[in-house]
Amino acid sequence: EAEVAQSPRYKITEKSQAVAFWCDPISGHATLYWYRQILGQGPELLVQFQDESVVDDSQLPKDRFSAERLKGVDSTLKIQPAELGDSAMYLCASSKATPRGYGYTFGSGTRLTVV
Amino acid sequence: GIQVEQSPPDLILQEGANSTLRCNFSDSVNNLQWFHQNPWGQLINLFYIPSGTKQNGRLSATTVATERYSLLYISSSQTTDSGVYFCAVEQGTSGSRLTFGEGTQLTVNP
Numbered sequence: 001e002a003e004v005a006q007s008p009r010y011k012i013t014e015k016s017q018a019v020a021f022w023c024d025p026i027s028g029h030a031t032l033y034w035y036r037q038i039l040g041q042g043p044e045l046l047v048q049f050q051d052e053s054v055v056d057d058s059q060l061p062k063d064r065f066s067a068e069r070l071k072g073v074d075s076t077l078k079i080q081p082a083e084l085g086d087s088a089m090y091l092c093a094s095s096k097a098t099p100r101g102y103g104y105t106f107g108s109g110t111r112l113t114v115v
Numbered sequence: 116g117i118q119v120e121q122s123p124p125d126l127i128l129q130e131g132a133n134s135t136l137r138c139n140f141s142d143s144v145n146n147l148q149w150f151h152q153n154p155w156g157q158l159i160n161l162f163y164i165p166s167g168t169k170q171n172g173r174l175s176a177t178t179v180a181t182e183r184y185s186l187l188y189i190s191s192s193q194t195t196d197s198g199v200y201f202c203a204v205e206q207g208t209s210g211s212r213l214t215f216g217e218g219t220q221l222t223v224n225p
Contacts, residue, residue, distance in 0.1 A: 033212070042119075042201055042215030043158070056212060089156050093213075103148045103163035104203075104213060109156045 002026040004107035006092050012113045018080035021110045024073070025094030033104070034067060034077050037089040046090075049075060082114045117142045121202055121216035128192050128223050136187040136219045138202030146205035147178050148213070149187050153198050161187070161200075192223045 005024040013019045025032045030051050035043035046065065048056040051072040060067065064083070069075040079086055093106045118141040128134055138147070149161040162169050162176040164185065169176055173192075178185040189196055199220050203213040 035213075037156075042203070042217055043213075044215070045212040048212060091156075091158065093158075103146065103160055105160060106150075106158040109158075111156060 002105070004092055004094050004105050006090075006107035006110055008110055009108065010111050010113075012115060013082050015084055015114055016081040018078065019082050019112065020076055020078045021090050021092075021112075023075045023077070023092030023107060025075075025092070026105055029094035029096055029105075030072070031095045032069060032075050033093045033095075034075070035091040035093065035106075037091060037109075039088070043089075043091055046077070079112075082112075084114050087112055087114045117144070117204060117206055117214050119202060119204055119214055119216035121200075121219050123219060124217065125220045126222070128221070130192060130194060130223055130225050132192050132223075133188070133190045134192060134221070136189070136200055136202075136221075138185045138187070138216055140183050140185075140202075140204050142183070142206065143180070144204040144206055145211075146213075147180075147185050148203050148205075149176055149185070150201045150203065151196075151198050152201060152218070158201070189221075192221075194223045194225055197221055197223045 032049045034046045037043040047060045047067045049069045067077045089109045091109045093104045095104045120139045150158040164178045166180045173190045175188045199218040201218045203215045
């Protein structure tokens with residue numbers, strides 16, 4: 001079964017350092033999402049891409065977070081500088097634009113700890 | 116924005132027991148999914164169910180869109196069913212964001 005690939009699996013970084021996460025969606029999935037999940041809560045959308053274009057980044061803290069999907073395939077999410085409150089699970093998901101009925105597929109996530 | 120409420124927040128079962136998890140949402144939706152988050156953090160898609168009933172082995176789900184709720188049934192629970200179960204809904208056009216509930220933490224004891 002096709003999977004969404006994410007790396008690294010775990011990341012520990014010091015406050016004020018830069019950190020980056022990578023995601024490779026399922027082949028053929030035009031839509032890619034980055035979600036953040038704080039411990040004990042449900043995931044919340046950070047940014048959504050349709051092909052290489054951002055279609056929703058309303059919840060992305062743009063002063064420190066950036067995301068790109070240059071060729072409309074894999075994507076990178078960056079945090080610079082990292083803050084203690086950024087400690088969370090960062091989940092990537094992808095979905096077909098059409099037809100619907102298959103829902104979203106999530107990757108295994110990157111668990112970030114900022115110390 | 117839309118509100119998604121799940122109940123109960125925590126559930127402890129003995130192996131072999133049955134359970135029902137509920138998801139209420141505050142507005143009409145185009146998509147509803149149930150996920151299981153395993154201890155390693157991965158969200159596993161259980162059902163894509165904007166309406167109707169689906170079954171997959173010991174799990175089944177029903178969504179009554181007109182009354183804005185969905186139910187997830189787990190029968191003959193196993194220890195491997197432990198984890199957090201999330202309901203997530205999508206409004207608007209195809210491919211819009213998913214809004215998650217707070218989840219139900221399920222613990223199945225041997």
